[in-house]
Amino acid sequence: QVQLEESGGGLVQAGESPRLSCKASGTFFSFNTMGWFRQAPGKERELVATISSVGKTIYSDSVKGRFTISRDNAKNTVYLQMNSLKFEDTAIYYCNLRVIRKDYWGQGTQVTVSS
Numbered sequence: 001q002v003q004l005e006e007s008g009g010g011l012v013q014a015g016e017s018p019r020l021s022c023k024a025s026g027t028f029f030s031f032n033t034m035g036w037f038r039q040a041p042g043k044e045r046e047l048v049a050t051i052s053s054v055g056k057t058i059y060s061d062s063v064k065g066r067f068t069i070s071r072d073n074a075k076n077t078v079y080l081q082m083n084s085l086k087f088e089d090t091a092i093y094y095c096n097l098r099v100i101r102k103d104y105w106g107q108g109t110q111v112t113v114s115s
Contacts, residue, residue, distance in 0.1 A: 002026035002104045004095045009109030012085055020080040022095030022106055032099040034071055034078035038091035039108075045094065051078060063089075085113045
């Protein structure tokens with residue numbers, strides 16, 4: 001069983017720089033991609049950023065230059081450093097682990113940005 005546990009969300013002020021963490025547990029192939037998706041009220045879930053086990057990153061245009069994704073392979077943990085938060089970043093952030101086209105999801109952590 002693969003499980004993903006997210007942490008680091010909550011109520012933050014615009015302009016602050018919180019960091020999300022997600023730890024994967026269980027047995028899975030070491031070559032994989034971990035990432036973050038988000039879903040705002042009334043909108044579909046969208047990609048935020050992903051990082052492969054060899055460090056290749058992909059960012060959505062909406063967060064490029066503000067968010068940084070990283071991972072610690074020894075800890076099976078992925079991080080999302082969020083800088084210069086905006087009100088429109090308010091969403092539930094979901095951790096994702098993709099292993100050979102199979103997706104695993106965390107339960108999500110709410111990030112609410114207040115002005």
